[in-house]
């Protein structure tokens with residue numbers, strides 16, 4: 001069993017004994033701090049799980065210190081122990097309501113206090129266990145549902161091969177993470193991994209970006225430039241949004257896949273390169289082939305090994321873990337008093353259809369952590385109250401997805417003052433994808 005470590009943080013500058021806490025703390029490994037610096041030191045040294053904040057009657061309450069301290073250690077459960085007159089102050093009440101597990105009026109009743117501290121410790125342990133399961137697993141992804149287990153089993157097999165991989169899945173499902181995982185688990189892990197967003201490179205630059213150019217190949221080519229594929233030599237190139245590659249550029253890629261050779265623009269000698277290709281797309285390439293916007297021969301070259309990343313609505317079991325993981329990752333940005341999710345918020349998340357998949361979940365949780373005014377994030381903070389949920393259940397999937405994307409993009413544009421680069425960065429999109437969505441959704445800029 002872990003030892004139970006308790007910190008007594010007192011507002012009394014010269015306190016050196018735990019007088020406000022009766023014998024109750026006998027079973028604890030306890031320590032006292034009266035300044036933030038000593039509190040930080042003790043917390044790290046003793047792996048503190050429970051903190052008692054002692055607010056003395058005749059000393060001003062150090063709110064700023066307390067807010068920084070409690071926000072810095074969200075894993076600690078805090079209990080306030082203070083005289084009745086201190087507890088009646090409205091600011092103290094607000095601090096307790098937002099931040100603390102419980103409070104006690106001094107002199108404390110030993111039995112009640114012992115019970116509270118025991119419960120606080122139990123809750124800290126439980127939260128630590130939840131945090132541990134909500135960590136990315138061996139492939140750098142969060143999720144333990146059956147569809148994800150199948151995905152991991154496929155990744156295991158695929159990583160050992162050297163054949164091209166086609167990763168399919170809706171936008172925001174984690175295709176880029178999958179591509180990275182394949183590289184990291186392959187024999188090429190120590191070699192370069194180069195990610196290229198085919199949809200983000202202007203059409204007239206695609207050839208020179210992918211294959212490089214020789215000095216003098218065109219006006220402005222003052223020196224030789226190595227292309228993205230050549231610079232991945234020995235490693236992996238990830239061709240994201242391959243479905244957006246213009247038809248005329250597809251033939252060059254086909255040649256590279258067939259012959260493992262490239263030719264720089266303006267060069268006349270084929271250069272042999274050893275690069276594994278992982279390509280991803282959110283468009284249905286079979287349909288694109290049927291519509292003659294994607295070459296059939298290239299499709300078969302890319303589609304040797306195929307991985308499909310499941311949409312979040314097909315693995316709602318993972319939503320809880322993903323939300324807890326997000327909460328941990330973005331905890332430094334959160335509003336100091338926010339401690340977790342309300343039950344209703346978790347229920348709303350597990351009933352929602354997540355048309356924007358994990359990317360949408362991250363954005364909703366991150367926003368709620370900043371905007372929430374309560375200790376526990378509510379369904380409303382996640383913008384998952386009535387209308388959003390009804391839209392997700394009653395409307396078609398396409399309508400719900402458009403609505404969710406519209407809400408998120410509008411909000412992100414607004415908080416980034418319409419700055420496209422910043423908005424794209426925050427949403428985890430390329431600028432071109434963001435422009436495409438703005439046009440598609442007919443958003444005003």
Ligand SMILES: Nc1ncnc2c1ncn2[C@@H]1O[C@H](COP(=O)(O)OP(=O)(O)OP(=O)(O)O)[C@@H](O)[C@H]1O
Pocket residue numbers: 136140141142143169170171172173174175176177178240281282358359362428
């Ligand atoms: N299982 C997961 N665990 C943790 N993070 C995830 C998971 N799936 C996706 N993400 C995160 O969600 C965001 C979107 O993922 P990613 O960019 O890989 O999606 P995508 O399928 O490539 O989307 P697009 O088609 O729009 O490019 C990223 O921030 C990624 O880290």
